[in-house]
Amino acid sequence: MTPYTRRTALVSAVVATALTLTSCGGTGTGTDPADVAPEGEIVPREISWLLSRPADGGVITVMQQIADEYAEEHPGFSLNLITTPDRPSYIQKYETLATANQLPELFDTDATPFAQKLADQGRMMDIDLLLDDLGLAEDYRTAALDYQRFDDGSLHMVPFEFQLEFFWYNSDLLEQAGTGVPATLDDFPRMCEALRAEGITPIALDGQDHWPLERYLAYYPFRMTGPAYVQDLKNGQASFADPAGRAAVEWLYDLGRAGCFAEGFSSTGYADAQALFTSGGAAVYNIGTWELSNLATESLDPAVRDSVDYFTLPTIDGAATGDDEYVTPSGIGMAVNARTYDPLVRDFLAFALGRYPEVYAATGALSPTRSAETTIPDDATALYTRAVEQADEVGTAIAMPWDTQLDPATNTRLQQELTLLVQGSTTPDEFIETMDATLAENTHE
Template identity: 80%
Template sequence: MSKITTRTAFVAASLLTLGLAGCSSATSDADPTNVNPEGEIEAREISWLLSRPADGGVITAMEEIADEYAAEHPGFSLNLITTPDRPSYIQKYETLAAANQLPELFDTDATPFAQKLADKGQMVDVDLLLEDLGLADDYREAALTYQRFDDGSLYMVPFEFQIEMFWYNSAVFDAAGIDVPASLDDFPAMCEALSAQGVTPIALDGQDLWPLERYWAYYPFRMAGPEYVQQVKNGEATFSDPAGLASAEWLYSLGQAGCFQEGFSSTGYADAQALFTSGKAAVYNIGTWELANLATDSLDEAVRADVDYFTLPVIDGSVTEADEYVAPSGIGMAVNAETYDPLVRDFLAYALERYPEVYAATGALSPTSSVETTIPDNATDLYSKAVDQADEVGEETIMPWDTQLDAATNTRLQQELTLLVQGDITPDEFVETMDATLAENVGD
């Protein structure tokens, strides 16, 4: 049996001088629509450029599957080029793309950069691939929607499926005399009531920036729908439009109501979660990737019986439904059209057929609806509740803004959001700054 190796690739320092212009100037001769190329299957090593935890469920499942495939195809191996740190990964990915040196498989979000690669014919059409493999109907529509570009085209395969919710301590809510918020506009009053109980209303990982950016996405999604972020990134809408200004005012109100812990901007992921699991915070916004910590006997017994969750509330006049919220399928896997051949197709046919069963057996939600998630023996009732909830997700989903905006605009947005919530700037100042930033970067 061939041993599947996991190692980190080294990118030559000289490549770091290459920019996106190098990528955009090259046009691929490959045919992204030729998903079943003719020829013999000749075993060799193929590589996958990854941005996932080396010991995570996706890599573990794919290593097992690749070992199985290698047993039937001597000489085959899957080289996993792993860079879990996202900023470092993006730099490596874009550098290799600029040098036209991407491997057979590579991770990417549906970003403007990835759209340019697809437009140049450098990525296999995944809609056609899944149809050709007879797997298209197996995938959750929400999982595929998350991977699609604005025009509906699909060039990435999802390997995960999550839903994000607000976990809360029902005992603290009862003590504060409050119910689960029916509207996003109820959050400031909720926070004030919870603060009166001597607890942090909402635990926030401010250090990693994306959790606060999730809050930014909520109000526009309810007020203007998923199209708003697409229009903003394309320069067809602004931050000062009604949906953007309303979101800025809502976030400012959360800061003024003391919703997040003092010093939230320097609080990391583990510490934010510990605030909630220790009972020091009443609410924690996170996804089903944390089920093992929040819905099993791993959760502190002192709070275990009191933990529940609610999904994203609507607002008056909401244009999206209560069953529509953040339902990500993670970073997707693209297939390099230039190196796509009978071996890559055959391996993907085998791997994508086997993957849902192997992955779901770990207790994770599969991106397909063709298998049932294995509920751990030590799970609480919330585990099954969340798994069942995932089957009821509506058609629209919130696209995280960090996967949509250009890098420069996104970086400024993350910085300004912290200042906004801290009260260092006003909503009007926030949208003015962001509109100026957007004008500088749109189209880059």
């Protein structure tokens, strides 16, 4: 079977599955995205949610509990969770179903150019209007909603998470190397060189999944321009050769030459990168508050527990963004399909979104709203409370993860080239030439 045949077979299978999944869905011919309160009888049925989340993760667990509660009051209702945690596979499925106009009632998406097209076609409900109509708009954290917005400011996705991404570090290892927390991004290579001189691995990195290294590429442009550079980049209105892009590429290259990342980082997985840091084998680890239970509780190895701390994204000289502005994602959002939106979907969302913050925050997670207080675990260290409190102090500009912004083809090539750049297998000029050609090819209209 040729690659083309395999792709065709996969697409056909996905579409066929979608037809089966949606055949018992709503019979509406389509709703105006602004008509968030349609009139009519609430008729219980199964509705589906196409997700890109871990099946045993907090969001799905809580939403299933809430759906079961709703079903008790509405016999005949059920929520069908269609889970594809692997993001590349999910994107292929989601875009295929969207092209075939067979998306279910609810579906996950980032604020990508593809999703923007769906919104422009009137295929996603207006979430600003929906939350306002439900009386919930004021409950949400501004940063959680802004993360989901398109470049034009419109909102078509509901957040279910709120995270802060920190640089966790081992103070004992930094002290051993005679270096401190980097005050600026330009201090990173010097920190790494000092740690290497003492035989200490500077930074633990999950290189296998690519996105953690791509986070580093986003940092310098964000400090130089805020979110503007990546917005222009994804729309073909900027290039990697621009000052912000070149600064990012050269900084990553310098990190590689300074030996910042663990040997063999490109084949290191998520769990192994975390274990390297939590065992005291690396000095720094860049990860979000979704790992608080592993980094800020008594489950952390006692040998390193008292020396673990965190700092936020360092600045640069003449930064366009503030110290309180860094990566504060609210995760992949949930869109509401305008084609199948009806009184039942609205009623379920009113119930679920009203109930969700309290149930989710009780698990020890940060709610996307300010209306629910996070339950601090009994075995939490002081860092847990500090991180939770810091969620109320973030600025307005968000360092958007580039893997949620760029088109899949450009993003895949970028991740491949980044590894080569950091390994020293390609120069900054070669990287820029390759990526600008890739960008031009994939953003060409």
